[in-house]
Each structure stands twice: as C-alpha cells, then as structure tokens.
Amino acid sequence: MKLTTARISQLLFLALFLLLFLQTEYRGHDQINAAVNSFFRADPLVLVSYLLAAKSWNWLLLPAVLMTLATLLLGRFFCGWICPLGTLLDLLTPKQRSTRPVPWLAGNLKYWLLLPLLSASLFNLNLAGLLDPIAILLRGLTFFFYPLLGLTAREGWVRLYGLIGEQRDSLAPAYGLLKNYLLPFRETLYPLAFVSALLLVLIILLERLETRAWCRHLCPLGTLLGWLGRFSPFKRIPPGLCADCGQCRELCPTTFDQGSLNREECILCMECEQGCPNQRISFRPSWPLQLSEPVLPQRRLLLGGLAGGLLLAVPTRFRSPEKESGLLRPPGVRDEGDFLKKCVRCGECMKVCLKNALYPAAWQAGLDGIYTPLVIPRLGYCEYNCTLCGQVCPTGAIPNLAVEEKKRQVIGKAVFDKNHCLPFARKTDCIVCEEHCPIPDKAIRSREVRVLGLDGVMKTVKEPYVVEEICNGCGICENVCPVETRAGIKVHVVRNRAPITEEASGQLGY
Amino acid sequence: MDRRTFIKSAGAATVLAPVLVQELLAATEMSLVAVAEGTDYPAITRKAINAVGGMKRYVKAGDLVVVKPNMGWDRSPEFAANSHPLVVRAVVEECLAAGARKVKVFDHTCNDPRRCYVKSGIEKALKGLKGVECKQIEPERFRMTALKGQFLKEWELYDEALAANVFINLPVAKHHGLSRLTLGLKNIMGVMGGNRGFTHRNLAVALADVNSHLRSHLTIIDATRILTAHGPQGGNLADVKVLNKVIASADIVAADAYATTLFGLKPADIAVTVAAHKRGLGQMNLDRIKVVKV
Numbered sequence: 062m063k064l065t066t067a068r069i070s071q072l073l074f075l076a077l078f079l080l081l082f083l084q085t086e087y088r089g090h091d092q093i094n095a096a097v098n099s100f101f102r103a104d105p106l107v108l109v110s111y112l113l114a115a116k117s118w119n120w121l122l123l124p125a126v127l128m129t130l131a132t133l134l135l136g137r138f139f140c141g142w143i144c145p146l147g148t149l150l151d152l153l154t155p156k157q158r159s160t161r162p163v164p165w166l167a168g169n170l171k172y173w174l175l176l177p178l179l180s181a182s183l184f185n186l187n188l189a190g191l192l193d194p195i196a197i198l199l200r201g202l203t204f205f206f207y208p209l210l211g212l213t214a215r216e217g218w219v220r221l222y223g224l225i226g227e228q229r230d231s232l233a234p235a236y237g238l239l240k241n242y243l244l245p246f247r248e249t250l251y252p253l254a255f256v257s258a259l260l261l262v263l264i265i266l267l268e269r270l271e272t273r274a275w276c277r278h279l280c281p282l283g284t285l286l287g288w289l290g291r292f293s294p295f296k297r298i299p300p301g302l303c304a305d306c307g308q309c310r311e312l313c314p315t316t317f318d319q320g321s322l323n324r325e326e327c328i329l330c331m332e333c334e335q336g337c338p339n340q341r342i343s344f345r346p347s348w349p350l351q352l353s354e355p356v357l358p359q360r361r362l363l364l365g366g367l368a369g370g371l372l373l374a375v376p377t378r379f380r381s382p383e384k385e386s387g388l389l390r391p392p393g394v395r396d397e398g399d400f401l402k403k404c405v406r407c408g409e410c411m412k413v414c415l416k417n418a419l420y421p422a423a424w425q426a427g428l429d430g431i432y433t434p435l436v437i438p439r440l441g442y443c444e445y446n447c448t449l450c451g452q453v454c455p456t457g458a459i460p461n462l463a464v465e466e467k468k469r470q471v472i473g474k475a476v477f478d479k480n481h482c483l484p485f486a487r488k489t490d491c492i493v494c495e496e497h498c499p500i501p502d503k504a505i506r507s508r509e510v511r512v513l514g515l516d517g518v519m520k521t522v523k524e525p526y527v528v529e530e531i532c533n534g535c536g537i538c539e540n541v542c543p544v545e546t547r548a549g550i551k552v553h554v555v556r557n558r559a560p561i562t563e564e565a566s567g568q569l570g571y
Numbered sequence: 572m573d574r575r576t577f578i579k580s581a582g583a584a585t586v587l588a589p590v591l592v593q594e595l596l597a598a599t600e601m602s603l604v605a606v607a608e609g610t611d612y613p614a615i616t617r618k619a620i621n622a623v624g625g626m627k628r629y630v631k632a633g634d635l636v637v638v639k640p641n642m643g644w645d646r647s648p649e650f651a652a653n654s655h656p657l658v659v660r661a662v663v664e665e666c667l668a669a670g671a672r673k674v675k676v677f678d679h680t681c682n683d684p685r686r687c688y689v690k691s692g693i694e695k696a697l698k699g700l701k702g703v704e705c706k707q708i709e710p711e712r713f714r715m716t717a718l719k720g721q722f723l724k725e726w727e728l729y730d731e732a733l734a735a736n737v738f739i740n741l742p743v744a745k746h747h748g749l750s751r752l753t754l755g756l757k758n759i760m761g762v763m764g765g766n767r768g769f770t771h772r773n774l775a776v777a778l779a780d781v782n783s784h785l786r787s788h789l790t791i792i793d794a795t796r797i798l799t800a801h802g803p804q805g806g807n808l809a810d811v812k813v814l815n816k817v818i819a820s821a822d823i824v825a826a827d828a829y830a831t832t833l834f835g836l837k838p839a840d841i842a843v844t845v846a847a848h849k850r851g852l853g854q855m856n857l858d859r860i861k862v863v864k865v
Contacts, residue, residue, distance in 0.1 A: 089689050219711040227734065233706075246685065415683050444683050446645050446690070483772065493768035495748045497681060499645075501806030507748060523749065541681075543768030 067141050067330045071148040078145040078195075082202060085413050085453055086246065091464070093452050098409055100145070100195050101455035105129045105289070106282040107405055110189035111456055113182035114402040121457050129289060136290035140276050140283050140315075141328030146194040147276055150268050151314070160310070162318055163270045166278035172358050175281040176366020177373055184374035185398070186429050190405035192281050200432065201261030203412040204251040204421065211248035214239065249417045253432065257408075272314045277326050287325035291356070294346040297322050297333070303341065312336040377429040388426055388554055389436035389534065391419060391450045392443055392470040393460040395558045403458035406432035410450035410459055417441040418536065419450065434459075436472055438536025438552050443472060445499035445535060469560040473534030473552040475505065475527050482542075482549030484524045488514045492525050494538035494550050504532035505550075525550075531561050601861040602825035602854040607817050608864070612795050616661035618865045619791065619819035625669075629789045629821070630737050632670030637677075637735035638662055640793075641742045641758055642691035644804040645682035651798040651811045653687070654743045656696035658793045658817060662741055663703055675731055676705045678761040681804070684708065713764030720780025722773045727764035732785060740787035740823060744794045744830045746802030746810075750774055752834060753803050754827040755790040756782055756843050756852075775846035782823065782852055790826040792818040794833055824853025825860045832857070 081097040101107050108125035112118075132139065140147050178189050190196045218236055222229050240246075251257075267274040276283045301321035302309055310317045312333045316326040334342040357363060391410055394400045411419040411434050418441035419434040426433055434450075436443060445468055451461040462470065475494075479485035484492070484507075498505040507523040514520045527550075534552045542548040605622030607615035620626050630636055640654035648655050659676065666674045676697060680687040684707040688694040697705045713727035732738060742758035749771055750757055756778050760767055763781065770777035794816040798805045805811065814833060820826035824847045828838035838844050838855040848855035 087683075087685055089685065222709075222711050227730070237706075415686065444645065444686065446686065447683075487772075489772045490749060490774070491768070491771045492749050493771050496803060499682075499804060499806065501801060501810075503748075503801050541768055543766050543771065545766065 065331060065335050067332075070142045071151065074143045075145045075148040078198075082199070082207075082412075083243065085409055087413070087415050087447070087449060088241075091446070091448070093413070093449060096409065096413070096453040097199060098407075098453045098455040099124070101193075101405055101407055101409075103128045104193065104195060104282065104455075105132065106189050106193050106285050107455065109285065110179060110182040110187050111403060113179060114185055114187035115399075119457060121455065132286050132289040133292050134294070136293040136295055136324065136329055137283065137286040137327060138329040139286050140273075140280075141330035144194060144276075144282075146198045146264070147273070147328070149198065150265065150273060150275065153265055154268055154272055154314075158272045158314075159270065160272050160314065160318065163267075163274055163278070166267075166271075166274060169358075169362055171278055171280070171284040172362050172366065173369070174279060175284045176358070176362060177369030178281055180367045180370025181374040182370070182402075184371055185402055186370075186374035186377055187402050187404070188373070188406075188429070189281065190407055191432065192279075193405070193407075194275070194280050194282055196405060196407045197257075197260055197264065199412075200253075200257040200406075200408045200421075203257075203408045204254040205258035205261075207245055207412075208248045208250060208254070211245040214244050215248055247417055251411070251420055252423045253421045273328070276328070277315050288358075290327070291325060292350065293324075294348055294350055295344050296324075296347050297327065298343050298345055299341065303339075306337075306339065308336060308338060309333045309342075377427060380427045380430075388422075388430070389438070389473050389536070389552060391434055391436065391459045392467055392472055392533075392535075393451055393462050394458070400458050401426075401429055401433065403456045404433050405456055405458070407455060408432065409453045409455070410434045413449045413453045414441065415444045415447045415449060416540075418443050436536060436552075438539035439548060440540075442537040442540040443535040445537075466560070469533065469562075471533050471555065471558040471560060472536065473554045474529050474532050475534065475536075475538050475550050475552050477525065477527065477550050478548070481544050481547050482525070483544060484522045486549070488512050488520070488522055490523055491543065491549075492523050493541050493543055495525055497537045497541045499535060499537060500531050500533065502528075502531060504528045505538055533561060601859055602820065602822040603861050603863065604818060604820040604822070604825050604829045605863045605865060606829065607819075608815055610815050612655055612657040612815075612817070613661035613664075615795075615815070615817045616658045616791070617665060619817045620662070620665055620789075622863050622865045623789070623819045623821060626665040627669045629739070630666050630669035630671050633672045634670070634736040635734065636666045636671045636674045636737045636739060637732050638666065638674055638739045638741055639732065639758060639761055640676065640678060640691075640693060641753075641761065642678045642687050642693050643681040643761060645686040645690050646804060646806060647690055648692050649796070649808065649811065650805050651743055651745055651796045652802075652804045652806075653691035653693070654741050654793045655795050656692035658791070658795060659693050659741060660696040660700075662739060662791055663697060663700060666737075666739070667700065667702055671702065671737075674700075674703045675735070676703065677708060677729075677731065679708045679729065679763065679767075680761075710764065716784065718780045718784045720776070720783065722776040723770070723780040726781065728781070728785060729762040729764065732762040737788050738785065740790040742790075742792055743797070744792050744818075744833060745798035745805070746800050746834070748802065750841065750843050751836070752827075752831060752841055752843075754792060754830050754841075754844075755787060755823045756827055756847050759785060759787070775842035778843050779846040779850040779852065782847055783850055786852075787823045788821065790818075790820055790823040792826050792830045794818055794830060797833060799834065822853040822860075824848050824855050828855040828857060829860060829862060 085096045103124035108122045264275045316323040421432045495505040507525040510524045536552045538550045539548045605619045607619035609615040640659045642653045644652040646652035712730045716728045740755045747753040796813045800810040
C-alpha cells in the first residue's frame with residue numbers, strides 16, 4: 062500500500078473514527094464534545110432519508126449538506142478519502158486482488174437497494190441506517206468487537222487475580238491506563254451482536270472476490286454519492302484506457318472493467334494518476350457541464366424502487382399492541398412514530414449509555430424498529446444526571462436536553478407487582494426501590510401498615526407505592542429490586558410522556 | 572417462696588448474670604465520643620480525631636488503611652448524600668501523617684461508580700496525595716466470607732477491606748427510608764457485594780452480623796451537613812441542614828448513638844443501633860457515653 066495523499070487522508074479519518082468511537086463514552090465529564098456522531102451528521106444518506114421521512118429540516122445535519130455539495134462539485138471522493146469502512150476494506154484487501162466484477166452483484170442491484178430504501182423513507186419507514194456503511198461498521202464494533210475486546214482484557218485481568226491475588230496490584234497502573242483510555246467500562250453483551258458482526262464480516266469477505274465489491278455494487282451511501290458525482294465538473298483525462306498501455310485497469314480499485322472510467326464508481330483515489338507510467342492522467346474541471354449518463358436512473362428502476370419502498374413500508378407498520386406497550390424508549394422520546402422516522406439505528410446511544418440501559422431491538426419493535434434502542438431496566442437503568450444519549454444522537458431522534466430538563470422526561474411509569482414485591486407478597490420490609498429512587502421528593506414512598514405476617518403474627522411493614530405524577534420511569538427501582546425471580550416493580554410505557562411539571566413534585570396530597 | 576418460684580428465679584438469674592456482668596463492666600468504661608464544630612472542615616476533622624487520642628493511636632507506621640466514606644450517590648457534596656470531600660481528605664492526610672503505608676478509599680456505589688467518584692468530589696480531593704488509592708470496586712475482589720451471623724451466615728465482602736490493618740468508617744449522617752438513619756453501622760454496606768437489597772429483609776440484624784465480622788477501628792461521622800429527609804440520596808437542598816460538626820469515636824455504636832441526637836431522635840429509635848448494641852458492638856446509652864466537645 063503506497064502512501065498517497067488519499068491514503069494518508071483515509072488513515073487519518075479511520076484514526077479519527079476510532080478515536081471518536083473511544084470518546085463516545087463517559088470519561089469523567091458530563092458533556093462529550095466530539096463523538097462519533099460527527100460521521101453520521103456528515104452522511105448524505107442519513108440526510109436524504111431523514112428529510113424524506115421526517116419531512117422537516119434539522120440543523121444537526123448541516124455537515125451532510127456540505128458533504129452533498131462537495132460531492133456535487135468533486136465527485137465521489139468520500140469513498141476513497143474518508144469512509145472508514147472503505148479504508149478498512151482497503152487495509153484488508155488480499156495481496157492477490159481481483160478487480161473483475163462479481164457477476165451476481167454487478168448491474169442495477171445497488172439501485173434496487175438504494176431506491177426502495179429512499180422510497181420507504183418517504184412512506185415513513187426509515188431503514189437507511191441498516192445498510193449505511195458507517196452504521197454497519199459502528200454496530201459491528203459496538204455490539205460485538207468492542208465488548209469482545211473488553212471481555213478478553215477483563216477475563217485476563219480477573220484470571221490474573223485468581224493466580225497472584227493482591228500482587229496483581231503492582232500491575233494495576235498499566236491496566237488502569239488501558240481501562241481509562243481504551244477498554245469499555247462494562248463489557249455488555251448485546252442482542253443482535255452476532256448479526257451485526259456477521260454483516261461486517263460478510264462485507265469484508267466480499268473483498269476476497271473483488272476489491273471494493275461492497276462499495277461498488279451494494280453500498281447505498283456509495284450509490285447515492287456516485288449519483289451525485291455524476292454532476293461533478295471534474296473529469297478524468299483521458300476518460301478511457303489508452304490503446305498502448307491499459308495499466309489503469311490494474312491500478313483502479315473500482316471501475317474500468319469496460320474500457321472506460323465509470324464516473325459513478327470512481328472514488329477519486331488517484332491511483333491511476335500516480336501509477337501512470339506516462340504521466341498522462343489528470344483530473345480537471347471542464348465547463349460547461351457535460352453529462353455522459355442520464356440524470357435519473359431508468360424509469361423502470363425508478364418506478365420499481367418506489368413500489369418496492371411502498372411494499373416495504375406499509376406491511377411493517379403493523380405492530381401488535383403488546384409489543385407497543387413494552388417499548389421503553391430513551392429519555393426525551395415522546396412519540397414512537399416520530400422516533401422511528403428519525404432514528405439512524407447507528408447504535409451510538411447504546412454505546413454511550415452510562416448504565417447500559419439501552420439495547421438494540423431485535424424483534425420487539427417490529428421490522429421497522431430493528432436496531433432501535435430500547436430501555437431494559439432489569440439490565441440497566443437511566444442515570445438521573447446523565448444526558449449522554451441525547452448528546453451523541455446524530456439526528457436528534459433522542460433530543461439533546463439540558464440535565465434539568467432531561468430529569469423531567471418520562472420514559473414510562475413504574476408499577477408494583479404485588480405478587481412479587483416483598484412487603485406485599487412476603488410481608489417483610491424491603492423498600493430498596495424507595496432508597497434508590499432519584500427523584501428528590503421520591504416518586505416511590507412507603508407507609509407503615511399493620512399486616513398479618515405469613516407466620517400468623519401481626520406486624521408492621523413498610524408498604525411502598527408509586528407517586529405517578531413525578532415518576533420519570535428511569536427504571537432504577539426495577540433494576541435494583543432484590544426479588545430475583547421477577548422484579549416486584551416494573552416500568553410500563555405510557556402514551557402521554559409529557560415531562561413532569563414543577564408543580565407536580567413535592568406538593569402532592571399523599 | 573415455693574420451690575417452683577425459686578427454680579424459676581434461679582434459672583432467670585443464671586441466664587441474666589453474664590449480661591448483668593457485661594453491663595456492669597461497660598458502665599465502668601464510658602465510651603468516648605468527640606464532637607468538633609466549626610466551618611473549617613479539615614480543621615474540625617483533625618480536632619475530633621485528636622480528641623479521641625489522635626490518629627497515631629489507631630494507625631501505626633507501615634499500616635495498610637482503608638477509609639470507607641459514603642460516596643454511593645451521583646450527588647454533589649452540598650446535597651449531603653456523600654461524605655464531604657474535605658473531611659475525607661483530612662482523614663486520609665491524618666492517616667498518612669501517622670505513617671500509613673497506603674490508604675485505600677473506595678465505596679461500592681449505588682449509582683454509576685464513575686459518576687459517583689467524580690460528583691462526590693472525593694476522587695478529585697484525593698488527587699495528588701502520595702500513597703493514596705481511590706479506585707473503583709472490582710467485582711472479582713468480593714470474597715464469600717463466613718459471618719456465622721444471626722441473619723447472614725455468609726456474604727461477599729471486599730477483599731481490600733478485609734486485608735486492611737485499620738478500617739476507618741467515614742459516613743455522612745443522613746436520613747434513610749428503611750433504617751430511618753444511615754450512619755457508621757449502615758455505611759459498612761459499601762464493602763458488601765452481591766444482592767445487597769436482600770439484607771433489607773432484616774437490615775438491623777444483617778448489619779450487626781457484618782459489623783461483628785468487620786470491625787471499624789475508628790468511626791468518623793461527617794455531620795458538616797446532614798440530610799434530614801428523602802434519604803439516602805436526597806437531591807433537594809431544603810432537606811439539608813448545615814451543622815458544621817464532625818464526630819469521632821473508636822466505638823461505632825456510640826458514634827451512631829450520638830449522631831442520632833442531631834436528628835432529634837433517640838438511639839433506641841434506630842433498630843440498627845439497638846441490634847449492634849445488643850450484639851456487644853458498642854455503647855448506645857447516652858448516659859454511658861462521654862461526649863467531648865472541641
């Protein structure tokens with residue numbers, strides 16, 4: 062791999078991506094200044110699908126507009142200069158690389174992926190994030206590879222304690238450094254970890270069949286950028302292979318299998334310019350604009366894509382009421398439909414979640430909700446003073462709220478299950494839930510009640526109850542409930558998620 | 572007196588005698604509790620420690636000391652949910668001055684440990700002190716320990732607390748929904764692992780069990796400000812009362828008993844204190860506690 066300018070840029074952006082990935086975690090500060098969401102906010106596929114689905118403007122996505130404009134001007138440079146997945150593929154390309162297109166991938170397949178995705182967005186089903194290359198990479202890392210790294214390191218560290226006990230402390234500073242800067246704080250196991258890793262691995266395996274096969278034939282972001290690139294005034298001169306040489310065919314990672322450069326697939330890596338034995342190649346703007354290809358894909362594709370999106374969007378709307386009632390969303394999400402339209406499913410909120418309360422929905426939220434974040438209080442609760450998920454959400458699907466405002470956001474409402482809750486079921490004291498309830502005036506309170514104990518003796522027990530008006534559904538009660546079978550208190554979804562009002566807290570008559 | 576009554580009273584006397592002797596012995600030896608007052612928290616902390624014999628009495632040169640503050644909640648110091656960072660630092664400095672080889676400060680937190688360590692201000696207050704370690708709990712270090720207690724036969728305790736030569740209990744005085752108050756005896760929960768909520772079923776006895784196994788050599792109660800309601804984590808300044816006091820005693824029960832009075836309660840109101848006293852862990856009768864105000 063020669064270090065051309067494009068290569069250096071690629072490596073820098075990959076390093077930036079990984080650095081931001083590590084930054085997407087609580088590291089002692091309430092605010093995360095730069096997170097990996099920057100990549101999504103500059104992602105034109107996220108932008109277009111968001112605009113189509115939400116049908117509203119969002120200033121968070123301004124960088125993506127700039128990226129779109131830059132692509133219109135320069136062409137599909139993102140793939141050859143920035144995309145971290147592309148860089149990863151380049152790094153993993155086998156020595157004996159093949160640039161011949163895989164027949165079953167070639168052709169219009171990429172449009173059959175992109176167009177239904179966009180059309181479905183128009184019909185309120187935004188699944189673009191499922192196939193967005195950066196999201197695929199991030200999910201593979203977040204749900205599989207990063208926890209795996211953490212688990213391996215932790216296991217080793219724990220085993221070491223088993224072997225040498227307290228003496229391990231002499232190595233603690235080194236491990237502390239790793240833990241503070243590289244390893245995840247908690248090694249969380251996620252649902253869909255296998256699927257997330259598999260998708261990433263499959264894309265990497267495609268590289269064995271053809272260089273950048275994913276980018277060229279499948280990637281919806283690449284396809285979109287390629288289409289935008291058609292309008293770029295920058296052209297390669299000469300456009301085709303020279304009769305006396307033909308080296309470009311070997312040098313080019315993405316195109317040239319037909320004798321001339323396919324501008325849509327050119328990722329501007331400049332390999333041909335650098336490698337040309339005769340220095341004949343240059344990329345220069347030419348004016349007026351001459352479009353070699355039609356502006357829109359064939360009509361059949363366009364209509365087919367539109368219909369495909371419609372077919373995808375309508376049936377997935379069905380969601381059984383039982384499913385709906387179990388969907389606890391991150392704090393600040395008030396409307397399920399609106400949330401689904403905006404969520405990129407990138408996995409950042411789940412990566413950053415302080416107590417690992419958020420997990421990707423596998424089937425719970427229906428097909429249209431796959432990979433969207435769900436709060437699972439029994440596994441982790443929403444930390445009262447934490448606002449990280451809103452900070453890293455690239456589209457504001459989880460709103461970025463100030464901490465005082467976030468505390469009042471309602472995720473759900475806690476309800477006691479008297480068949481399990483100890484003071485009711487076993488007539489013993491407990492109220493661990495009240496102890497942990499973070500609401501300053503306590504959304505869980507208790508009262509002393511004379512009850513007949515299970516042993517037949519009258520006794521006084523503290524019976525807890527929920528003050529619904531000020532419960533924000535953070536789930537710490539369900540999380541810490543010491544009943545091991547099934548929590549004696551459970552957070553349920555409520556339709557009205559209006560924030561707790563100032564008046565509601567404190568002055569209640571019970 | 573007929574035969575039956577005689578046997579009854581003789582039997583009662585045999586059963587009660589050891590208790591009476593114990594009470595008698597305890598009466599001759601008053602428990603000492605020092606209470607220092609002032610707005611300079613490090614200074615009053617030192618005063619209180621000096622009034623119970625000075626740190627050298629508890630920490631010998633080369634000792635491994637654990638200072639166990641309350642830093643279980645994601646609340647800043649003014650909310651009185653965690654021990655005050657200035658008090659913690661002063662105690663740690665006294666340990667170092669007494670010749671401690673190492674001072675370890677930790678708590679098994681209820682909220683996210685990272686946030687608790689930061690928000691409590693304790694991690695920052697200890698930064699830069701040589702020989703001081705303020706590490707988060709590592710779950711693998713909990714060791715199933717035989718307590719042979721009345722409620723807890725065994726429980727997971729933190730090995731660093733068990734391995735220490737000196738264990739200094741440094742709670743903040745605050746309200747608690749179940750035990751009414753949480754003081755030194757309850758603060759011991761911070762070295763417990765496992766499903767801690769389980770102990771709530773019989774909290775007073777459970778805490779007596781753990782405290783009998785892991786004795787606090789010195790108890791320093793931070794009452795610079797106390798949380799009077801909605802404990803143990805509070806969150807409303809209206810529930811906080813500033814008292815500017817630090818209490819120290821080698822007798823954990825006596826320290827707790829005195830601190831109880833700051834809330835307008837009697838030691839007998841707190842089941843945890845009563846259970847510990849019954850277990851012989853210390854003195855709860857205020858008339859047998861010598862209070863030194865400095």
